[in-house]
Amino acid sequence: MIIVVGATGFIGQAFVRHLCVRNEEHVAVSRRYLDYYDPDRLSQLILDVPADFLINAAGFAGQPNVDACEDEKHECLYANSVLPGRIGQACERSGIPWGHVSSGCIYAGTNRGRGFQETDLPNFTFRSNHCSFYSGTKALGEEVLAGNRECYVWRGRMPFNHVSHPKNLLTKLLSYERLLDVRNSLSHLDEFIMACLDCWKLRLPFGIYHVTNSGSVQTSEVAAMLQSTIAPMRTFQFFEDEDEFMRVAARAPRSSCVLDNSKAIAAGLRLTDVRDAIATSLRDWTA
């Protein structure tokens, strides 16, 4: 039996959906019904269910975007940095393994074109300076977990799939007046969820996994794909550069980064080429 914490969020809902499809018994927990920040209550739930695995899909990413985290710093810290520690404590005490939905946003850059591996030190964090508050708290959340032995840390990047949603990257790109043309790895939402669930199903070794599609794309490429498929009438404007973007549109610097998913691929997780995943999503687009 699997417990999903943060089950009402965008990622949490997707986990629940896939567990239903897979016919896997699970308990979806939202904060309204159980204070999962309290390790005692969470331990009790694990015992009551009884659960043999837990997924933490709770987090604070800001509404409508990470800029909002700059205004709600302490809640952002609470959800992204304190909560993983609390959940780790409850799971360790209960003796069950678990998985934490982290983020690739703790990196910036392409790592000289090679992409960042799981063993590369995050470089878009409080410790490496000038990150967004959001990225800083996600990195601290991982730091808090460093001692946890039976824990998967799943790093995804800007989820998208074929269903329009305010948190879907493709929907976001359609909604922005102007875009920042940067290179990124991305995570197809459903592939991400299935890969995370497969970590546990396949009993992969615990640790960090870059759960992103293979390869990387420029925002302008994705815009061209949108234009040639679902948004033929749409023209996309771009910022001159990151400086103009920061001056005009953003408060917190954004992480643009390329992750190397070869560890996940070698472990048997199914993650398709990022362009294929985008093309399929656009083919099946549901507004």
Add this chain to the structure above:
Amino acid sequence: MIIVVGATGFIGQAFVRHLCVRNEEHVAVSRRYLDYYDPDRLSQLILDVPADFLINAAGFAGQPNVDACEDEKHECLYANSVLPGRIGQACERSGIPWGHVSSGCIYAGTNRGRGFQETDLPNFTFRSNHCSFYSGTKALGEEVLAGNRECYVWRGRMPFNHVSHPKNLLTKLLSYERLLDVRNSLSHLDEFIMACLDCWKLRLPFGIYHVTNSGSVQTSEVAAMLQSTIAPMRTFQFFEDEDEFMRVAARAPRSSCVLDNSKAIAAGLRLTDVRDAIATSLRDWTA
């Protein structure tokens, strides 16, 4: 009426003691009796009392020292970074000013002999790298408060006075096998408390204050003062340097720093010379 949050800690107890001496009406709140992490409950308390000022003396500094924070990262974050945000929220909502006990430990070094002023950017933080987890969380706590208008931020350093206590720097120095010979500003506990209370009593402008005694001392000077007064039989051993200290005795790097208290002095706060304060404490020493 003043509310003291975290009233059972070393600093909190000292606030309560001085409020009693000053005959100032106050309510001492410990977490056991009120969940002051909950802004709703805290707002209600502020209303019920009714309070016109609040002091946050709660914090997580590790037992027996800051190394313990490396093992309890999420609780350290919760107390030092999230809580100030929550209290700020409750006080702002209730329309009362408040004071936050922060720490000078977010600096390292002497600032080229001049000492750090309140306007100097902290340099021993997550953002400036290689700090202790404790210092990182204290600095984040201040960052969380950046938008709070009616708030004093009191930065103290390694409190001491004439009463032996595990948290009293002089007691600590007597108990350690070997010492690290570094230069520091220090805060006489009772002068610190009185200066903090005077900020509000004198209605000083809100903002950051370095509430430390004037000047700075080397650990070896304090050791010599101990030896020539209350510990004549004691010989003090020193680490070769910070590298040996880190290798042999510590897990987290320590902040050694000199703060410039001239803003506090100019504002009328009474903070004596650090050597005088140590001498008086040793003269009146109570084991």
